[in-house]
Amino acid sequence: MFGAFLRENKYAAIILTFLRLYLGWAWLSAGWGKAFGDFHAGGYLQGAVANPVLHMEQMVYPTFVSFLETFAIPYAGVFSFLVAWGEVLVGLGLILGVFTSAAAFFGVVMNFSFMFAGTISTNPWMVLISMFILAAGANAGRIGGDRYVLPYLRTKFNLTKFNNPKPKNNVPPLAS
Numbered sequence: 527m528f529g530a531f532l533r534e535n536k537y538a539a540i541i542l543t544f545l546r547l548y549l550g551w552a553w554l555s556a557g558w559g560k561a562f563g564d565f566h567a568g569g570y571l572q573g574a575v576a577n578p579v580l581h582m583e584q585m586v587y588p589t590f591v592s593f594l595e596t597f598a599i600p601y602a603g604v605f606s607f608l609v610a611w612g613e614v615l616v617g618l619g620l621i622l623g624v625f626t627s628a629a630a631f632f633g634v635v636m637n638f639s640f641m642f643a644g645t646i647s648t649n650p651w652m653v654l655i656s657m658f659i660l661a662a663g664a665n666a667g668r669i670g671g672d673r674y675v676l677p678y679l680r681t682k683f684n685l686t687k688f689n690n691p692k693p694k695n696n697v698p699p700l701a702s
Contacts, residue, residue, distance in 0.1 A: 532658065532662040542659060549620050549656065554621060557609075574643035624671035625667075626672050627663060
């Protein structure tokens with residue numbers, strides 16, 4: 527019932543718009559200085575390896591630390607670019623309401639990466655808000671660019687059959 531409210535209700539779309547704008551501004555403001563400044567993630571990545579998340583003197587995320595050591599640190603320049611522009615693009619996607627679900631998803635991926643590295647900050651709060659946006663699907667971008675972009679893409683790529691499936695063998699679809 528709550529899922530249907532999030533996915534279909536116009537009042538939910540209004541609430542989601544405010545959540546989207548708040549979250550989008552947080553991402554955009556975090557990424558803007560990185561994208562247009564002198565940002566390099568190398569020190570952060572090395573700090574995450576040097577001070578991993580521990581519980582009872584054991585590493586909590588050893589595979590993530592290994593990933594940082596063997597892949598992220600050697601390519602810190604690429605990761606710096608991806609983080610900076612990823613934050614900017616997630617922010618713009620959420621603010622404009624364009625590809626809202628994708629923006630929220632990639633925001634969650636970055637939030638979890640930061641938490642695995644030991645940075646708590648506002649990341650759990652941002653993940654929580656993003657979960658509502660993801661659960662709402664297209665309704666989260668209803669008051670935004672998704673209202674126009676998603677129908678255009680469905681028509682352009684002939685995806686309308688996925689929105690209105692025809693029942694097979696005259697069996698009506700299950701009620702939701």
